[in-house]
Amino acid sequence: MKNRIVTALLLAGVLILPAFAQSSNSQSQPATTSAPTDQAAAPKADNATGKTPLQPDTHEGFWGKVNPFARKKYVQRQTAPIRDRINELDELTATNGKAIKDTDARAQQGIQLASSKANEADQHAIDAGNKATAAQQTAQQAHTRLNTVEKVVTNIDQYQPSTQTEIRFKPGQTLLSKNAKEALDELATPLKSQRGYIIEVQGFSSGHGQTAISNSQKMAESVVRYMVLNHEIPVYRIYLVGMGNAPVQAAASDTTAKPKRISGGRVEISLLKNNLEQLASSGTAPAPTTDQQQPAK
Numbered sequence: 484m485k486n487r488i489v490t491a492l493l494l495a496g497v498l499i500l501p502a503f504a505q506s507s508n509s510q511s512q513p514a515t516t517s518a519p520t521d522q523a524a525a526p527k528a529d530n531a532t533g534k535t536p537l538q539p540d541t542h543e544g545f546w547g548k549v550n551p552f553a554r555k556k557y558v559q560r561q562t563a564p565i566r567d568r569i570n571e572l573d574e575l576t577a578t579n580g581k582a583i584k585d586t587d588a589r590a591q592q593g594i595q596l597a598s599s600k601a602n603e604a605d606q607h608a609i610d611a612g613n614k615a616t617a618a619q620q621t622a623q624q625a626h627t628r629l630n631t632v633e634k635v636v637t638n639i640d641q642y643q644p645s646t647q648t649e650i651r652f653k654p655g656q657t658l659l660s661k662n663a664k665e666a667l668d669e670l671a672t673p674l675k676s677q678r679g680y681i682i683e684v685q686g687f688s689s690g691h692g693q694t695a696i697s698n699s700q701k702m703a704e705s706v707v708r709y710m711v712l713n714h715e716i717p718v719y720r721i722y723l724v725g726m727g728n729a730p731v732q733a734a735a736s737d738t739t740a741k742p743k744r745i746s747g748g749r750v751e752i753s754l755l756k757n758n759l760e761q762l763a764s765s766g767t768a769p770a771p772t773t774d775q776q777q778p779a780k
Contacts, residue, residue, distance in 0.1 A: 641757055642680075642681055642755035642756060642757050643755060643756060643757070644753060644754075644755055645680070645754045645755060645756045646670060646753075646754040647751065647752070647753045647754070648666050648667070648669075648670050648751075648752045649749055649750070649751050649752070650663045650666060650667070650702075650706060650749060650750040650751075650752065651663075651747065651748075651749050652702050652747055652748035652749060652750070653747055653748075654689065654747045654748070655698075656747075656748070657698070657701040657702050657705050657748075658705065659705055659706070659709055663706075664709065667706065667709055667710060667713075667714075667752070668713075668714070670752060670754065671710050671713075671714035671716055672714065674714070674716060674754075675714070675715070677756075679756055679757045680720065680754060680755060680756045680757075681720050681721070681722060681755050682710070682716065682720055682721045682722070682752060682753070682754055682755075683722050683724075683751075683752070683753040683755065684703045684706050684707055684721060684722065684723045684724070684750060684751075684752055685703065685723075685724055685726050685750065685751045685753075686698075686699030686700055686701075686702045686703030686704075686706075686723075686724070686725045686726060686748070686749075686750050687699050687726050687727070687728070687729060687748060687749050687750070687751070688702065688725075688727060688728060688747075688748040689728055689747055689748065690727075690728055691728060692727075693727075695727040695728040696725050696726075696727035697725070698725075698748060699725040699726055699727050699728075699748060699750075700723075700725030701725075702748050702749075702750050703723050703724070703725055703750050704723065706750050706752060707721050707723050
C-alpha cells in the first residue's frame, strides 16, 4: 500500500513540474519582451523596417533555453514577433519591387523618348546638310554661269575666225558652178540652228580699176544671194565687199612670201563667231572648230 502511495506521488510530481515550469516562463516573459516592444516604438533608420532588431530571449526557465514540454500557444507567442517582422519585410520587398518596376518603366520611356528625339534631330541634321549641299551646288552653278555671261558680254563684239571657204571663178564669169554651190551648202547648212556669228564675203577679180571692183562685187553678190535664198541666212549677218584686184595676202605662217595677184576671180567666205552660244550651253565654252580651206572651181 505504501509503495502505491509513493508511486502516485512521484507520478503527480512529474506531471506538475512541466506545468510549473511553463507557468514560470510565461510569467517572466513580459519582462523580457517589454524592452523590445518599448524599443520598437522608436524607429531606427539603420535597417529595412526602421524598427529596432529583435532581441534574443536570454531568460532560462526550469528546463533551460529549450522546453521539451512547450505548448502550441507558447510557441506561437514566442514566434509572433518574428512572423510580424517577416510580414513587414515581405510587404516592404513587394513595395520596393513595385517601385523598381515603375522606375524602370519610366526610365525605359525616357530612353525611348530621348532616342526618338535623337533620331529626329539626326534626320533634321541630314536634311539640313543635303539642303546646304544643294544650295552650295546651286551657288557654284550660278557663279559659273555668271562668269560665263560676263565673259560673253565682254567679248560680244569679239569675233574669231571659225571656217573659211574659197570660191573660184573663171575670167569674166559671175555665176556659181556646181562645186561652188556644194561648198556653200557645206558651209551654210549647219548655221540654221546657230547664233552669234557673222559672214564676211570678199570678192577679188583680175583687171584694173573700177572694172575689177565691179566684177568682184558681182561675184560676191552671187555668193550672198545663194546663201540668203537657199539657206535663209539673215542678210544682217553678211558683210560684203568687192576688193577688185587687191593682192592676195600670204599665209600667216609664211613670213617671206609677198602678196600676189591672181588671174580670173575668186570669193573668200569667212565664218566668224563670238561666245554668244555659251549662254544656251551648260556653262562650258564650245569646242573650237578647225579652219577649213575648201577651194571650189
